[in-house]
Amino acid sequence: MRKPIIAGNWKMNKTHQEAVAFMEEVRGNVPSKNEVETVVCAPALFLKDMHDKAESSDVAVGAQTMHFEEGGAFTGEISPAALQDMGIAYSIIGHSERREMFNETDESVNKKVHAAFRHEITPIMCCGETLEERESSQTEQVVRTQIEKGFAGLSAEQAKQVVVAYEPIWAIGTGKSSSAEDANETCQTIRQVIAELYDEQTAEAVRIQYGGSVKPENINSYLAQEHIDGALVGGASLKTDAFLQLAEAGKHE
Numbered sequence: 001m002r003k004p005i006i007a008g009n010w011k012m013n014k015t016h017q018e019a020v021a022f023m024e025e026v027r028g029n030v031p032s033k034n035e036v037e038t039v040v041c042a043p044a045l046f047l048k049d050m051h052d053k054a055e056s057s058d059v060a061v062g063a064q065t066m067h068f069e070e071g072g073a074f075t076g077e078i079s080p081a082a083l084q085d086m087g088i089a090y091s092i093i094g095h096s097e098r099r100e101m102f103n104e105t106d107e108s109v110n111k112k113v114h115a116a117f118r119h120e121i122t123p124i125m126c127c128g129e130t131l132e133e134r135e136s137s138q139t140e141q142v143v144r145t146q147i148e149k150g151f152a153g154l155s156a157e158q159a160k161q162v163v164v165a166y167e168p169i170w171a172i173g174t175g176k177s178s179s180a181e182d183a184n185e186t187c188q189t190i191r192q193v194i195a196e197l198y199d200e201q202t203a204e205a206v207r208i209q210y211g212g213s214v215k216p217e218n219i220n221s222y223l224a225q226e227h228i229d230g231a232l233v234g235g236a237s238l239k240t241d242a243f244l245q246l247a248e249a250g251k252h253e
């Protein structure tokens with residue numbers, strides 16, 4: 001039985017004041033982490049204060065990206081050691097916006113996943129196809145390559161702890177969500193690729209989120225699917241009431 005994981009990705013939104021106020025509002029109201037993991041991935045500037053505000057609540061705070069190096073001359077970057085030092089236990093890795101606008105590749109994604117494990121950070125590793133790739137029937141091959149390269153060199157024990165976020169790029173922030181059945185089919189492919197890389201038991205343990213225009217009104221249809229274990233939510237995670245509804249939906253998966 002895989003525990004559902006609902007994660008918000010705020011992207012470059014909110015001020016520090018708004019971020020801390022959000023945590024104040026949600027910290028006592030999210031479902032128990034024994035039933036569903038709830039994470040808010042916020043701009044790095046706010047992480048420490050959000051984490052402090054969460055105290056021992058059931059909502060966790062995550063980063064949206066991190067570097068794979070321990071430290072050094074990487075202007076503007078955030079080290080995994082710094083995240084770990086602040087108590088940050090999750091990081092999104094390889095979001096399509098990072099791949100498209102900040103030159104992240106399957107190779108750097110793989111290095112970041114390894115760095116996350118060195119620092120006790122759970123990687124939320126993103127994959128997904130463009131509209132062009134989908135329309136030319138390349139979805140399976142694209143996702144297969146992203147998973148094979150992203151998981152390279154991980155032990156089975158590490159692989160089990162990776163959270164994969166399947167986000168068809170054409171469904172991100174567009175209001176055009178993938179049908180739950182189509183999303184499930186690709187998530188099943190992802191699980192199959194992991195089974196080929198490792199074994200069935202490892203593949204069955206990996207949690208796979210769907211992301212792309214998820215909101216309180218449609219999350220249940222995704223969570224009802226066999227291979228979907230949660231959601232990575234952008235726009236709808238910015239409002240406390242919607243975020244709490246999404247977290248609550250995870251509880252009933």
Ligand SMILES: O=C[C@H](O)COP(=O)(O)O
Binds near residue numbers: 167
């Ligand atoms: O990381 C989240 C995704 O990019 C989805 O964003 P969205 O829910 O605004 O479509």
